Amino acid sequence: MRKYNQEKLVNSMNGALKLREQINEIIDPLFEQGISNICWLGIGGTYASGMQANIHMKEKTALETFYQNAAEYLVTGNKRITAKTLVVISSVTGNTQEMVDAVKRLNEVGATILGFMDDSKAKLAASLTYCISYPENEQLKFFMVGDRLMYLNGEFPDYEDFYQEMDAHFAEDIAQIGKQADDFAQEFAIKHHEDALHYFVGAGNQWGATYSYAMCYWEEQHWLRTRAIESAEFFHGMFEVVERDTPVTVYVGEDTQRALSVRVAKFLPEICGNYTIIDTKDYALPGFSEKYRGTLSPFVFHEINNRIDVHIEHLNRHPMDIRRYYRALDY
């Protein structure tokens, strides 16, 4: 399999899961002291991860939780963010300008900032209330924060049981998805690596990932045009431009919004002959209770998307590290 290192993948995920202890040591006393709300602040890919964490929490919680674009925070502000707010951020480099500036402003407000930095030497680390350094696995880190908060708020009684299954099976299961999906991913890549415009449809805890997969992977890294849309919104205007040959991919997960994506998947074949349905139900997650599969859906899709990327990158002979403009020009 091209660019697939199972051991590295498994170790990366298991290492991320081990951060849970560190996360809880931060979250537990914070919750005890009392926080008024939770803000997921980011831009681009990290903004999208915030959308995912937010909707993941919305399924269960009565806590006030919202996501906030860093650049918009700098100009419009957000009066809901106060000294009693827990702001969660993530950054690969720690030097994205909007994030650096937003953190500065958050400190002026006195908010508590928990930051995940991929790079342990990130300069931004010194400006955070709490910093956890570990590469990748952004969604997992965010979900662990959200889950702990909901547990402490009495909204996730299965917390211990869920993480027992996570620690035992998550990394191996997700790595296996990569193997299982690779043939499909290659076929998909062969069919779509030259698409003039590809539509991605997703919902719930996969919406943020649908948004960022279309933007941060296809647009930014493959230079392929996309349009992402929420499943519920598909029927409210967008679908009028779908015709026989329009490439449309629908992510059908198993969270509370499954029904919204199933609706698209059922209707689409009537008007389109170039669709792809990716349904997490087609993928086994041995060792996991049925009731947790919805939470795992974005991780399943993430691994499938990774495999698609590997093949598109090769077919297009377009290394994903190339950027035309991003951090290459002044803007």
Added chain:
Amino acid sequence: MRKYNQEKLVNSMNGALKLREQINEIIDPLFEQGISNICWLGIGGTYASGMQANIHMKEKTALETFYQNAAEYLVTGNKRITAKTLVVISSVTGNTQEMVDAVKRLNEVGATILGFMDDSKAKLAASLTYCISYPENEQLKFFMVGDRLMYLNGEFPDYEDFYQEMDAHFAEDIAQIGKQADDFAQEFAIKHHEDALHYFVGAGNQWGATYSYAMCYWEEQHWLRTRAIESAEFFHGMFEVVERDTPVTVYVGEDTQRALSVRVAKFLPEICGNYTIIDTKDYALPGFSEKYRGTLSPFVFHEINNRIDVHIEHLNRHPMDIRRYYRALDY
């Protein structure tokens, strides 16, 4: 001028402004009794209007305000919506299925529902706590609700002064924008009425309108493909697919997020030769104080977009009322 009836336009807006008394009679006692938060609930175009009202309020308010997709509410729920929540909705027909179902659920929760119905005979009206019937002017209706709440919360001391200017000048000024923009709109339509894919960039109180103009007008009513993006997000992936001939339109308004759109407008010419910048600063709003222009930006853009639509509709000989699938097929 094609399909332009100044008198009708002015009367429609002035009639909408007169709803303010009715709105305040509802909002004032509600606020007095105490509401915990404000939810803008919608789907498609009304979802987008909720985004606009929400960001309009965020500029000033410490009240908890958020927008909620009706379909997502039905499957995921939202525990922040309680008997103490004011939910604001709008509907043209009052029979959009997701809205009908969401209102039913809101009533079970005991939320207060203020609904604007275009059609005074809308069946949904009977299920609302308060119903105001008047056609069109959705953003204006929503802004009047948001402004009153902020006034009552002590966050909009200029409220009376602002609405004095609105009552005196708004309708005439916006109708004039239509006249002023018509030549530009025709040129724009001639240039772009056959675009394979058109990018729309917007921010702040124009983001919701950018999203819905791309989706509910170009996709749904002109059957032209689009991709809408928030100005701040443009630099975080999407812009890598912009090349010399890529059609990109940027809405530069005068609200707090102006700087984010100006940044796109300044950079774009370096990589793209097929761009259009629509800047509200190029349009006079006689009688209005400078400080209110930001709030008026979406109305200026709305009228410009209306003129573009009239010309695209004619050039493409595609009446905007035609739908292929929407309410034409079962889905």
